Amino acid sequence: MTAVTTETSPWKFSPIPNIEESNFNKILERFYGLGVQGLTKENIQNSLDGRLPNSTAPVIVKIETGTINRQDIPGIDHVIDRIKCLEGRNSYTKETIGHMLKSVNQDEVRYISFEDINTKGLTGAKNGQSHSKKDTWGIYAYNKGVHFEESDSKIETSRGGSHGVGKIASNAASDLHLMYFANCDEHGDQHLGGTVQLIEHLYEDQCYRSTGYFADLKEENKTSKFYPYENDFHSVFKKRTRGLKIIIPYLRSDFDSEEEIIKTVCDSFFISILDGRLEVQINDHVITAGTIVSYLTNNQYYNQEISEMKKVFTPLYVKTYKNENPREITVSNGERDYQFKLYFKYDEAIVKGRVAIVRTIGMKIEDFAVKSNATKPFNAVLIGGLEEDGYLKSLENESHTKISAEDIKDPLLKRQATRFINNLSKEIAKIIDEEMKRNNPTDGVMDTKDLLYIIETEFKQDLSNAYGAVKINQGKQVVKTTDVTTQKKTKKKGGKKGSVEPKSTGIKRTRRNNPTGTADELQESGTEIYSVSPNLVERLILNNHEFIQFNFMGIPEMKKKNSCHLSFNLIDGMGEEYKDEFKLKENYAHAFDQNSGSSCVIDDERIKNVSIRDGIVKLKLDLKPNYNRALKFVYYVEV
């Protein structure tokens, strides 16, 4: 019964004589309980169902969450008007209405949209509420509890879409129970529709049904028909390419999780994605056959420890599906046999064994636990063909979360379903058993490598020698001195005192207060400072004298020098050098140059003008009584 209203509201409610039902649609609550996971599965499934029949291109679903201005939501004020008139009769309804009222004043509104591409979209939008089977827009938009049937029975059988309640899943995700659907058909015609699920209410002295439709109402031959609006609305509501787009404003905060959506897409549709039949974009994330693995191996989304996988098994399923060769198994329901492919992997690290039951359309129905084998260490994926899909669909519960015989009314079909599920468990259990035996031979070596072992420890000789041996060469350390053991063989036979194997020159141009660095500039005085390898030095303390002898023979830098200044760096017990710790004048009374026979001046912490004759420096120092005979030095010459 449709009486024409004088309202020009874009939202149309059917008038009724009086209010009978004061509750919200029960299905709303059920879908609310399934969360954003249920919403995502529902909408992607519908998109898959709408794939272009003769195309090999993947169905692309773009999921977007964001914020829009309240003003840009078509007809929102009228919806809000209605909401303000709702009267709850019980606590639950009152609470729901209260919750709605809290949201109506927001200026900035969160939304989610699901847009599919490479899909058919709905047909016959222009014809509005035509009651024709061919006009799928009409069926979708204006009928509840009915879904349109595909004319191609093959496609119909494989269709995963739910029992006519798909749209309500989207209403349930909105605080205001509000959803829109934008269509673009094969001709490029763009229309926008929407529904809102309220309760029966009194508005301006007239009672109305609970469901509101975002549609135009036209009179034709004494009856009224709904017609969709052409889509000239805000870009969030626009659908420009062929396909369907669902827009849900006032997205519930607990549905507003990008992370959950990503996980749901991977968990439920990994087969479709891996097979290249589906691609999903969630805001900036793109999940394709090429990228899905990076999400599965990301700690943020999936626990990577196999031992921790007790509720979510997706990374295991994907590995199993990609790496294992499928086996053929046959499962009977008593009347006919169904053929499935089973991808199976045995792995002792797995804590709970599950079988992913997947439809060819690609949505995972259930993490099936095989009877009595729920904690066996395996992982499997089960996929059938078209016939199997159809049968599984008939066994599915309404939320697409498991197969069960419980909800089947017909006693014969119920019996067959029970038998089928039992046989499925049996067949898979057989394979589990087989694999277990194969991996655990009863006879053979016992693995005790974590209990009984011998430790082989390796020590190495530390070859690095603090002086002159290590050169920083483009960041790499190069050990210049030879191996300790070979040095033993190349003995020095008598010969030159203080001469050294000619591997290093024995002196290193440097600064005294930065001995490990290299000096690139000359000293201010125009002289050079070199540190002297201890190998070139003989030092001896006898009674109250210290003798120091340097042998610079063969050292190119010292060739033409016949005099130098000497300074002493103290070396402590840890090998650290100190420039200022040893005061020459406090320790030495006198410095005597044994080459020249004359004294040397000690000044400015240096022994000055020490002669070099034929490369040799000979110095005799008189010790003061407080001289510490336990000290060690590295010497520096300035030439």
Place this chain on the structure above:
Amino acid sequence: MIYKKDANFPYPVLTNTSTSYEEPSFLLDVSLEENTNDYRFLINYEVSSPFIKKLIATGDAQAILIIQSKDNKFYKLDPNQTAIEVPKKRVSLNKRTSIQLHIQSNREIHFGENQDLTSFYDAFKSEIIVPNNALLGYSNIVVFEGSIQNPLVLFEKKLDEQLTSDIRIELGVETIIIHYRKEDYQFTGVRSSQAFNNPYIYAGLRTALQRFIHEYSEQGEEYVDLTQITQPENLLDFKLYQLMTKKMVQEVSVDNIDEVISLISDKIIEKYAGAVKELIHNGD
């Protein structure tokens, strides 16, 4: 602390790079044994100078082993000592562990008799007196590289439905064989199934060690001194012998069998208990 830096000492010091000694060489080699509680460092060193060697032999000089990891440990070595044992609660081996040998004088040393110096010192050496408690030489540094576990194959299992008992432990030629009457007893298919078999491993080791004691002990005795016996010919016994000696077990007897098992294995019972607990936890 180990000492690395080449520097000029006030008197001749024997090192591998010394220019004061005619044949400068002081080489150190270290290898390691260990068991659950202790490390044993096996020390092998060679000093090129007969003068210094004599001082060590007579006790006038002391060899000192320095182990440096998180702090320093000094060990005075007897002249013929080749090993030191350090409990794991006092030494931690990691990649920064270094070992060095020092030689220190125990009294004043006159270098007049030191024939091993270079000719430069001929004129002076009679006047060189090295005081007490002074360094005479230091060796190269040995650095800990890491260790690998070499597993021993000691156990086999067999399913034998004809058994008259549930379990039978057989001492085979090369291995200890656990016979099971039922496959179930092997706990196959259960996560961590290996650990559930640990009690049988323990029982197997006990049986094998009991036979070992019986076989190699002296008449009437109930213990075996592993340092005294020759290597067993029997392959299984040899494996046990190898395992025990590598883990520094000196004696195995009827009284200390369980202790020995604890030293030569890695927490058999603890791992079993852990696996049971985990199973209970997962069952929730």
Place this chain on the structure above:
Amino acid sequence: MEIRLLKKGYKNNEQFYQDFLEDKVNSNEEYFTNDIITIPDAPDFPIYMGRGSEEEKKQAFQQAFEVIASSYIQTDRDLHLEEIFWHSLLVTKKRDYILENYPVVKTDMKQFENIVIKKFDWENYIYKCVLAAEYIEDLIEDPEEKKHYYQLVLENLDIYNYIIKYGIFRNAEFLVKILTIIDELKISNIMKEKIKDRPDLGKDERYGRRVIFELNKKYPVVMSPLLDVESLKQEVLQALSLYYDELNLKSRVPV
């Protein structure tokens, strides 16, 4: 007690700090490796003595020494001298104790990093106590004497810190001998004092530190950790005399 070991990445991590405050660390698998340590016993003890009166600090140290000596130093050094062990223990098992005794940890992350996940070196109070406990327990038998030596550590914290800071003398025998010498010569106060008349040494030099440094300079010609107490005492006196007025010093040498 079983302790799960933390994975790298918990330092300088705002989220980790927040999760610690909200008790969300233990339930988050991501923070842990697969390794679990088992130790028989892990009682509470004071972990930070950077604040409070002298008496409070002393009490805290004493309690720490006692608990660490009895319950922690019998484990492998791979545990009780490892930073990751202590940080994991504190974060996973001692949260309540920490928040109750060091509430300042709640104020900001810097406090958390300074008190709970402090770098495990000489500045870390647990490190200080572990080494002291190991050294004293290992070398001294008599319980009364042990107490005495713990007391000596507390009375000579400056030189104790200096000794454990530098690797050269971080050694049980050396520490105990030095404490013995300081005690016998009664020079504890002197060792702590700032050196006043030597501007060339910098602003904050102490006699005790310079003594150790002098011993350092002589090493390994003189291997101080291996000297007997009397010989080491002579070395200490000699070193001290380089800086300290000799007259006073002579009167301290017991005849």
